[in-house]
Amino acid sequence: MWTRAELKSRGKESIKRNYWIVVLVALVAGIINGQLTGNASYRGMKNEIENAGWDGGTMDLLTSPQFLVILTALLGILVVFFVGFTLIKIFVGNPLLVGCNRFFVENSDRKARFGLLGMAFQGGNYSNIVLTMFLRNLFVWLWTLLLIIPGIVKSYSYSMIPYILAENPSISRERAFEISRKMMDGQKFDAFVLDLSFIGWMILSAFTCGILDIFYVVPYRQTTWAELYKVNREMALQNGIASPEELRGFPFYQ
Template sequence: MWTRYDLKMNAKMAFKRNYWTCVAASLVVGVLSGSMFAGSGSGVQTTLEVQHNNPYAYDSYSAYSYNSSNSIFGGVIFSSIVIAILLVIALLASLYTIFVGNAVSVGGCRYFMENREHQTSASKVFYGFQNGRYGNVVKTMFFRDLFILLWTLLLIVPGIIKSYSYRLVPYILSENPHMDRKRALELSQQMMDGHKMEAFVLELSFFGWFLLSALTCGLVGIFYVNPYLDATFAEFYVAIRTESIGKGLVEEGELPGYSAQTV
């Protein structure tokens, strides 16, 4: 039986053994997948203000009406342009996540899984783009995100629960990138059955580190917290994987392991 302490101790050993490579891999994944900026954002505010008591705003009722109408019309046009720009940005960001970010996330999982067993290159983060893996990786991760979104549209809590149900999908794909997307989603749900709260608590145990990272403008995150977290969830996957194989949830050949040769 594993504990959070065991996972973190094993993660620290694997992380510190190849410190700079782990930092580089985690940084590349964080930047290219967008996960590093998940908590940040910017807003656009527009204000339409008509001052009825301004003597320069109108000389008569008709002049006031003309100015007011122009102001409202101009405000509507400006707001429409801003909304259109934001929609285009959101669309481009979504397309980037689908076709680039998700594949990089799978590659990041591959790197940290291999790093447990042997020294490997940070270029492994591009694993999902190579040797005919890309199409299935993109498709499977797209459906994972789509199902999470649909559940979230119903209610926030079911969406969060479903996100933990599908938490192992990128790890499964990093081990077997050719697995059918339905089977990958199904297997992740089966493996996470009874472990979703454990994953949540494990993530929550890093809250202090996240806070420290924020206070240092992300420096602690880049050089310690992010690779430490990635290495810890690699250990989490190993623990759940071992248990699932023991229960017979995994069919022979579905999860071939992380030897030096690639799938």
């Protein structure tokens, strides 16, 4: 069984091994996962609105036909951007995330290549990766719609799927889900606490406008989670959860 201290210690070593490439790959993964700290200021928005003169006297303008036309157009633009962003995430972001995870696991034992980010677009398994990752995100989202807590639980239950796909891009989506669930059986709360252990760093990063996120916090979390996958991988093989043909290893395992 793993401990947070062991995983985080090995994660730090992975960062030191290939620092600037790790930072760059973590930046890509952080953007895709939305892990970079946001720093929007309500007070600043309030001041901007007040300075622009938006007070009670503008209600006539807000209810005018011209304003409604403009509002409808803006909403339409937002919908187009949302749909476009979603499609980019499905067909580009998720495959890149699988490549990022491949990089982090390989970099655990040796300096990995930045080019590993594109592994999902090679080898003829692109469609399987896209569909499996899409279903993973969809199922988590649907569980979250029911209740927040089940959505969080499912997100941890399916958290190993991108790593499994990184190791075996041709694995069936049914087996990817099954192996991930069994890997995380009894570990979801521990993984949640592992994430909580980074909160102090996240708070500190907020005071640096997210700079610390880019250069340390997100790489630290990504490399630590790669170490968690390595532990779960070995346990899955030892306990018969997955076969050597399914988790066939990365180059450094051979």
